[in-house]
Structures are given as C-alpha cells and as structure tokens.
Amino acid sequence: MQKVLVTAGASGIGLEIVRAFSGAGATVAVVDIDAAALTKLQAGSPGVIAERCDLGELDQIESVVPRVIEALGGLDVLINNGGIAGQTAPVEQVSPAEWDRVMRVNLGGTFNVTRLAIPHLKKSPAGSIINMSSAAGRLGYPQRSAYAASKWGMVGFTKTLSMELGAFGIRANAILPGPVAGERMQRVLEARAAAVAAHWTKNVAAHWSTSRSRVSPNRVRSRRWRCSSRRTRQKPFRDRLLPSTATCTVRCRSSSRTPICESAVLS
Numbered sequence: 549m550q551k552v553l554v555t556a557g558a559s560g561i562g563l564e565i566v567r568a569f570s571g572a573g574a575t576v577a578v579v580d581i582d583a584a585a586l587t588k589l590q591a592g593s594p595g596v597i598a599e600r601c602d603l604g605e606l607d608q609i610e611s612v613v614p615r616v617i618e619a620l621g622g623l624d625v626l627i628n629n630g631g632i633a634g635q636t637a638p639v640e641q642v643s644p645a646e647w648d649r650v651m652r653v654n655l656g657g658t659f660n661v662t663r664l665a666i667p668h669l670k671k672s673p674a675g676s677i678i679n680m681s682s683a684a685g686r687l688g689y690p691q692r693s694a695y696a697a698s699k700w701g702m703v704g705f706t707k708t709l710s711m712e713l714g715a716f717g718i719r720a721n722a723i724l725p726g727p728v729a730g731e732r733m734q735r736v737l738e739a740r741a742a743a744v745a746a747h748w749t750k751n752v753a754a755h756w757s758t759s760r761s762r763v764s765p766n767r768v769r770s771r772r773w774r775c776s777s778r779r780t781r782q783k784p785f786r787d788r789l790l791p792s793t794a795t796c797t798v799r800c801r802s803s804s805r806t807p808i809c810e811s812a813v814l815s
Contacts, residue, residue: 550574551620556630558585577616603630603657623668628658629680634694654698675718
C-alpha cells in the first residue's frame with residue numbers, strides 16, 4: 549500500500565489528487581493552510597491524515613511534515629501542490645514583499661518539504677516526487693511575474709532532483725497544468741480583469757479623452773472597422789495566451805549511471 553503526502557491537498561487540484569490516491573487504496577496525508585477545508589476533507593474521507601501547515605513558515609514545516617510522515621509509517625510518494633498566486637501587476641508595480649512571499653511559499657515551501665521527505669523516500673522501493681508547476685512555468689504570464697518565475701524555478705528544481713535521486717530509484721516529475729476551473733482561478737481572473745480595467749482608465753481612456761476632439765467621426769469609424777476586421781482573423785486572446793486543451797509536463801528520468809531529462813508539451 550502506497551504512503552502518500554500531498555501539500556495543499558484540501559481543495560482544488562490537490563483534493564482531486566487525494567481522492568484519486570485514496571480511491572486506489574493508498575494511505576494519504578494532507579497538509580494545508582485552510583483549517584476549514586481540512587475539517588471538511590476529513591468528514592468526507594475519515595482515513596486521510598490531515599494537519600494544518602503554512603508552507604511559508606519554516607518552523608511549521610519542520611514540525612508538521614515529520615509528524616505526518618511518521619503517522620503514515622513512511623513515505624512512497626510526495627506531491628508538492630502548495631502555492632499561491634501572488635500579486636497581479638506589471639513588474640514595476642510589484643511589491644518586493646509580495647515577490648518574496650510568493651518565492652517563500654512556492655519555491656521555499658516545496659524545497660523544505662522535499663528536503664525533509666527525501667530521507668524517507670530513499671527507504672521506499674519506488675519513491676516518487678511530483679511537483680505541480682504551471683504552464684506559466686514554460687510560457688510566462690503577464691501581470692504575474694512572481695508566480696511565473698516561481699513556476700519556472702519549480703521545473704529547474706525538479707530536473708535537479710531527478711539527477712540527484714535517480715541513483716536511489718526515486719523518480720521526479722513536474723506537471724504543468726493550464727487554467728483549471730475553481731475558486732482560485734476565479735480570483736485570478738477577477739484580479740486580472742481589475743488590472744486591465746485600471747490600465748484602461750489610467751492610459752487608454754485618458755488618451756482618448758484628450759485626443760478625440762482632434763479626430764473626425766468618419767475617421768473613428770474607419771479605425772474601429774479596421775481594428776475589428778483584423779481581430780476577426782485572430783484567435784481570442786485567451787486562446788492565444790494558452791489553449792484550454794494544452795497541458796505541459798516535464799518528465800525527468802534517471803538511471804543509476806546516467807541521468808536523462810526530457811521536456812514535452814502535450815496538447
């Protein structure tokens with residue numbers, strides 16, 4: 549029976565991962581910052597070990613993670629799913645404190661949980677680490693520089709793990725999903741819409757209000773028609789940014805002698 553630890557496993561993608569492993573007969577432990585979601589999870593899945601943990605706080609990680617691994621009786625699979633979206637703003641407006649917070653949770657939390665898990669994974673006959681990156685970790689993401697940078701970092705961390713741990717029979721893989729429906733994605737879209745609206749108000753609308761008196765109505769209609777005509781030949785912005793069917797993954801394979809890493813984009 550597999551022993552699995554999932555970070556941020558009380559909702560969203562993490563919750564579906566927990567359900568899949570539990571349904572397959574694995575013993576699963578979850579750490580999450582949301583105490584209410586953990587209570588709900590345990591009510592629906594009494595066999596799941598659940599503990600509250602803030603992945604941005606090292607002392608909590610060093611206290612909780614060894615305890616849940618001990619409760620599992622060892623560890624075969626680590627799934628690093630924890631992460632935060634961060635501030636939605638252009639780079640020059642991003643708060644340094646907010647940048648540091650995203651790196652501390654998304655990269656630092658993943659590093660520290662993995663660091664504590666590796667000695668236990670080395671004892672497993674088939675250890676595995678799965679890191680949840682993002683399509684932003686291959687394509688970038690305007691207005692979300694900290695998040696995108698952290699997810700690019702996740703890919704590099706995964707490749708390095710595969711090279712270091714292959715000799716111990718431990719696999720390391722990163723999954724890079726695109727947009728996934730849920731409360732978190734709704735918040736991301738709302739924040740991005742607000743950022744676009746603010747940009748329009750500050751720049752586009754202001755420019756229009758000062759220049760429209762110098763533009764004839766016929767010229768305005770002509771410009772609008774030409775712009776509309778071009779847009780009909782393009783994909784919607786959302787599809788150009790990231791096709792809804794696209795899923796990126798980085799697969800890292802290592803043997804005891806030669807590490808092999810390969811990257812693939814699946815659609």
